[in-house]
Amino acid sequence: MELKDVIEKRRTVRDFQHREVPDSVIGYAIENAFKAPSYNHLREWDFIVVKNPESKLSLIDYENLHKTASGDELENIFKNEDEIMKEMYLDAVPKQKKMILNAPAVIVVVFKPKTKVPDAKKIYDLNCLASVWACIENFLLSLAEYDVYGVTYIPQNSKTIKEKLGIPEELEIATIIPIGYRDDKAKLLKQKEINIRERIHQDSW
Ligand SMILES: Cc1cc2nc3c(=O)[nH]c(=O)nc-3n(C[C@H](O)[C@H](O)[C@H](O)COP(=O)(O)O)c2cc1C
Numbered sequence: 001m002e003l004k005d006v007i008e009k010r011r012t013v014r015d016f017q018h019r020e021v022p023d024s025v026i027g028y029a030i031e032n033a034f035k036a037p038s039y040n041h042l043r044e045w046d047f048i049v050v051k052n053p054e055s056k057l058s059l060i061d062y063e064n065l066h067k068t069a070s071g072d073e074l075e076n077i078f079k080n081e082d083e084i085m086k087e088m089y090l091d092a093v094p095k096q097k098k099m100i101l102n103a104p105a106v107i108v109v110v111f112k113p114k115t116k117v118p119d120a121k122k123i124y125d126l127n128c129l130a131s132v133w134a135c136i137e138n139f140l141l142s143l144a145e146y147d148v149y150g151v152t153y154i155p156q157n158s159k160t161i162k163e164k165l166g167i168p169e170e171l172e173i174a175t176i177i178p179i180g181y182r183d184d185k186a187k188l189l190k191q192k193e194i195n196i197r198e199r200i201h202q203d204s205w
Helices: 003-009 023-033 053-062 071-077 083-102 123-145 158-165
Strands: 045-050 105-111 148-150 172-181
Touching: 003 123, 023 045, 023 123, 045 053, 053 083, 053 158, 071 083, 083 172, 105 123, 123 148, 123 172, 158 172
Parallel strands: none
Antiparallel strands: 045 105, 105 172, 148 172
8 A cells, every 4th residue: 555545544443343353464563563763773662462351351450441431521521622632532531441342452562661751851761652652653554554443542550561461570561552443333533624834844933
């Protein structure tokens, strides 16, 4: 596929079909993920492919995702926010548990931090995070090429998840990505219109 078409195609999907994603597709996306730029030239990233339903249930337990806010509560929380953003949260929040359970695979992306997050003082200290997200974008784009989509979920309780999955102490979880084929009934959320011309500045702001 043309690069432009894949970039156009990639969207966050939270509703999945009950259909396995071939390991070859996951492997292809991980291979491409490792072609991303890395701040120290070392590409210190790892991927854990979780398929076991019990492991997925455990992730939900560790993240306390069993109870989500009601529609009314969410309406209230986001009442003063941008309408398009509100629409996204109203769709996304109630799906956090289901998307992990229903996804045929959940990918835990691990990276080696340069500086511990609370010790970061300048953007430079977060280069490791910037790099792993470049890697994650390559991964998502490569999946989209095969009509497989994902949603980058950021865990709140990564310390427990790290312990349970046996991730070495010195590493960190960047994101957990439920992936799968898009359910036909999945809502395609509106994107905010961006006037690109206004976002391009020549020589200075
Ligand atoms: C850093 C980051 C964190 C995100 N965290 C979550 C999350 O915890 N749960 C979720 O459902 N979506 C999450 N998302 C997905 C965003 O909601 C989504 O990318 C955004 O609405 C734009 O939609 P698009 O990806 O379809 O362009 C996250 C995305 C990014 C880049």
